[in-house]
Amino acid sequence: xxxxxxxxxxxxxxxIAPSLAGGTEIIxxxxxxxxxxxxxxxxxxxxGEVLYVGKAKNLKKRVVAYTRGDQLPIRLQRMVAFTRxxxxxTTHPEAEALLLEANLIKKYKPRYNILLRDDKSFPYIxxxxxxxxxxxTKHRGARDDGAEYFGPFASALAVNQSLTILQKVxxxxxxxxxxxxxxSRPCLLHQIKRCSAPCxxxxxxxxxxELVAEARAFLNGDSRDxxxxxxxxxxxxAADRDYEAAAAWRDRIRALAQIQQRQDVDLGDDKDLxxxxxxxxxxxxxxxxxxxxxGRHTGNRAYFPAQTADAEDAEIxxxxxxxxxxxxxxxxxxxxxxxxxxxxxxxxxxxxxAGRRVTLTRxxxxxxxxxxxxxxxxxxxxxxxxxxxxxxxxxxxxxVAKLFDLAAPPGRIEVYDNSHIQGAHAIGAMIVAGPEGxxxxxxxxxxIKDAATNDDFxxxxxxxxxxxxxxxxxxxxxxxxxxxxxxxxxxxxxxxxHEILAELGVTGVPLVGISKGPDxxxxxxxxxxxxxxxxxxxxxxxxLYYLQRLRDEAHRFAIGTHxxxxxxAIGRSPLDAISGIGAARKKAxxxxxGSARGVSEAGVEDLAAVEGISRALAxxxxxxxxxx
Numbered sequence: 253x254x255x256x257x258x259x260x261x262x263x264x265x266x267x268i269a270p271s272l273a274g275g276t277e278i279i280x281x282x283x284x285x286x287x288x289x290x291x292x293x294x295x296x297x298x299x300g301e302v303l304y305v306g307k308a309k310n311l312k313k314r315v316v317a318y319t320r321g322d323q324l325p326i327r328l329q330r331m332v333a334f335t336r337x338x339x340x341x342t343t344h345p346e347a348e349a350l351l352l353e354a355n356l357i358k359k360y361k362p363r364y365n366i367l368l369r370d371d372k373s374f375p376y377i378x379x380x381x382x383x384x385x386x387x388x389t390k391h392r393g394a395r396d397d398g399a400e401y402f403g404p405f406a407s408a409l410a411v412n413q414s415l416t417i418l419q420k421v422x423x424x425x426x427x428x429x430x431x432x433x434x435x436s437r438p439c440l441l442h443q444i445k446r447c448s449a450p451c452x453x454x455x456x457x458x459x460x461x462e463l464v465a466e467a468r469a470f471l472n473g474d475s476r477d478x479x480x481x482x483x484x485x486x487x488x489x490a491a492d493r494d495y496e497a498a499a500a501w502r503d504r505i506r507a508l509a510q511i512q513q514r515q516d517v518d519l520g521d522d523k524d525l526x527x528x529x530x531x532x533x534x535x536x537x538x539x540x541x542x543x544x545x546x547g548r549h550t551g552n553r554a555y556f557p558a559q560t561a562d563a564e565d566a567e568i569x570x571x572x573x574x575x576x577x578x579x580x581x582x583x584x585x586x587x588x589x590x591x592x593x594x595x596x597x598x599x600x601x602x603x604x605x606a607g608r609r610v611t612l613t614r615x616x617x618x619x620x621x622x623x624x625x626x627x628x629x630x631x632x633x634x635x636x637x638x639x640x641x642x643x644x645x646x647x648x649x650x651x652v653a654k655l656f657d658l659a660a661p662p663g664r665i666e667v668y669d670n671s672h673i674q675g676a677h678a679i680g681a682m683i684v685a686g687p688e689g690x691x692x693x694x695x696x697x698x699x700i701k702d703a704a705t706n707d708d709f710x711x712x713x714x715x716x717x718x719x720x721x722x723x724x725x726x727x728x729x730x731x732x733x734x735x736x737x738x739x740x741x742x743x744x745x746x747x748x749x750h751e752i753l754a755e756l757g758v759t760g761v762p763l764v765g766i767s768k769g770p771d772x773x774x775x776x777x778x779x780x781x782x783x784x785x786x787x788x789x790x791x792x793x794x795x796l797y798y799l800q801r802l803r804d805e806a807h808r809f810a811i812g813t814h815x816x817x818x819x820x821a822i823g824r825s826p827l828d829a830i831s832g833i834g835a836a837r838k839k840a841x842x843x844x845x846g847s848a849r850g851v852s853e854a855g856v857e858d859l860a861a862v863e864g865i866s867r868a869l870a871x872x873x874x875x876x877x878x879x880x
Contacts, residue, residue: 272321275335279318282338286312291342292352295335295364299726302360304331307353309346309597325562331364347601350594354574361693366571367558374404374580375411377418379468384457385432385450386464388424390415402471404580406543406551414550416446421504422467423448423455445503472546479505522620523547525585528576529627530569533635535561536642539572540631542623545583552627554634566590570598573612577602582610587624589614589631645687651795652736656764656781662735663687667806668749669740670711671814672700679817680715681810684734685802697813709748712741716752724756734761740803742767746780766803777803827851830876837864852877 291311295304308314318324318332343349357365373392379400380386390411395401405411418424425432425447427439435451442449450460470478486501527542537560542552555576560568570592582602591614592598602610615621649661665685672678678700684691698718700711723733739745746765753761765780777800778786789796827838827848844862845851851859851873859870 272329272333275332276319276321278335278337279315279332282340283312283316283319286315286340287342288312289342290344290346290349291340292349292356293341294339294356294360295331295362296337296339297334298336300337302356302362303334304328304362304364305353305356305360307346307349309349311340311342327364327559327562345600346597347604350574350597350601351578351605354578357575358578364559366560366563366568368555368572368575369558374406375408376401376403376405377411377415377471378402379424379464379471385425385460387426387432388415388418388422388467389426400468403545403550404543406541406553410551418467418470419446421470422463424460424463424467425450427451445500522585524583525587526583527587527624527627528569528573529589529624529631530565530572531589531628531631531635532565533632533639536635536639537565537568538631538635538638539569540627540634541576542627542630552630554631554638556638564593567593570594573598574601577605582606584608584610586610586612587615587620587627588612589624589628642687645689648795648798649687652798655779655789655795656736656762658736658762660735661687664691664732664734665736665738665802666734667738667740667802668712668715669803669806669810670700670708670715671807671810672711677814677817678711679810679814680711681806681813682715682719683802683806683809685805690805695809697810699817708741709744712739712745712748713752716749717756720753720756720758720761724758737761737763738799738802738806739763739765740806741765742778743780743786746782750782766799830873832869832872837869840864 288310290307290309292305292307293311293315294302295306297303306314315338318328318335321329321332324332341352343352357367361367375390375392376395378389378391379402381399390408391399391401392408403411405414415426419426419441423446426441427435432451438449438452438454439447441447442454448455448460448463450457455463466478482501482505486498486505489495489498489501523544523546525544527540527544529540529542531538531540537557539555539557540552541555543550555572557568557572563571569588569590573586573588573592582605584606586602592612595612599610599612602612615624646661652658652665653661663686667683667685668680670678670680680698680700682696684694696719698715700714702710702714723730727733737749739749742765746763749763753759753763763782767778767780768776776788776791777796778788779799780786827833827841833841840862841851841859842848845854845858854874856867856870856874859865859873860867862870865873
């Protein structure tokens with residue numbers, strides 16, 4: 253880093269000019285071979301990491317702009333300065349370049365692109381298409397199994413509430429196929445009138461198929477017709493003095509009215525649409541997404557795109573939508589608070605993604621304008637809440653800096669923990685936290701290889717050696733190094749970590765050990781730093797709660813990874829280590845001998861008698877288990 257006096261003497265352009273000139277020269281070299289065609293381009297640094305992903309209708313005309321450094325914003329000047337090579341992919345038409353750009357940004361998360369940070373999937377309601385007794389369930393993930401899906405819903409809570417009411421109205425099963433096949437009497441859901449109990453023949457296949465058809469019609473937006481039909485059936489049952497049936501129809505009408513009251517919104521002819529509203533508060537940008545399906549509001553979610561400082565609002569929203577809809581199928585209509593710079597291209601790309609026409613529009617009046625205005629209000633409130641949370645987090649980090657004598661509030665805190673059972677399946681884990689909370693994309697685990705069994709200090713030494721040796725090699729400028737390291741352990745683990753850092757020649761990384769008190773009770777933790785006496789914080793101190801939360805997250809992550817590793821080991825067979833034994837042959841051997849132990853005790857002739865096992869393979873199996 254340049255010392256403070258350098259910034260008094262030189263401008264930012266003076267500091268980066270030599271590197272900027274080098275990057276410009278490389279781009280000029282690439283320009284000589286660039287075609288006048290649409291496509292996507294990637295800027296790479298000296299290590300081959302992707303710095304920036306872009307797209308263009310004409311690659312040559314677009315990339316030449318990066319050679320005019322004085323006309324670029326600071327963010328792109330830095331990107332050009334670090335550029336050491338480029339990768340080019342031509343596409344046809346240009347819309348494919350936009351989709352490719354969005355997919356590459358999602359894959360590589362370049363540091364100079366606007367990024368959609370929260371990309372987790374949405375839950376859906378799933379209805380089987382096949383079988384005599386289709387079931388209705390919540391689903392999250394791939395939708396390529398031929399079932400019918402309705403959504404998305406913005407949260408698990410929203411889809412669970414809808415499922416509960418759908419069960420009351422349509423009485424469809426939600427149990428697994430295995431449970432369904434092995435029932436001998438109705439389950440509790442039938443007792444509380446949320447399932448028609450097809451598992452034990454309480455309903456005929458034709459009547460159940462009618463319930464499924466009604467559920468599909470409702471999920472597709474035909475709720476008013478269903479409500480009238482239910483009312484007619486209730487009236488007819490009452491006229492026939494079948495009061496029990498009439499009461500059942502009455503309960504279904506009430507449940508149907510409840511879900512309509514919760515979700516029904518008059519959208520005219522546009523039953524499926526999304527709303528994307530952007531609000532900027534200083535350097536923070538919030539995008540509120542609101543979802544309507546089959547004329548019903550299925551929830552909303554706020555997003556906070558990263559790396560937006562010197563980008564215009566319309567550019568941010570356009571980049572956000574391109575990335576968002578590479579992960580989620582766009583509806584026929586998207587209402588936006590800003591007009592994207594290349595809206596026609598975005599129209600074409602989203603239509604290509606959906607396989608049908610997708611329209612983006614910014615309504616100026618009417619009911620849709622009112623909906624957009626409400627979404628804009630929600631975006632503003634989400635930004636204000638985020639700013640309040642960030643301010644609270646900033647105050648906590650300032651207190652942490654004061655507590656441990658740091659020069660400034662830490663921007664990156666790394667927390668380390670180990671997990672094992674008597675040394676078996678040992679792993680080391682690291683979690684990362686910062687001003688915006690936990691950074692789960694930066695979490696990391698290590699399989700312990702060299703440390704002796706049950707040696708916690710040796711495990712910590714191995715983890716630190718591997719972590720910081722790699723950091724020295726890959727990040728000598730310390731751009732992603734921790735400002736504070738917390739270790740779940742006492743003075744022994746702390747000394748082990750210091751020993752390794754000294755061995756590697758690493759200085760300037762503050763280390764703190766956190767050990768539980770004599771009774772191992774939360775609230776009596778002791779904090780250890782080299783060269784200072786250990787101390788405790790008052791049980792109600794807010795910084796103690798924060799540090800406990802960090803320690804507990806590291807503990808959760810370490811234990812979860814250890815359990816997964818142990819589970820994989822339990823499911824592994826000795827046969828997996830033998831070349832030539834795939835799934836089919838392993839199955840045949842286990843069926844023939846009953847267990848892996850039976851295979852290990854068998855002779856060559858017995859092994860060769862198994863279908864699919866040749867004489868040579870039988871000999872190899874025998875040798876494997878008998879030291880040959």
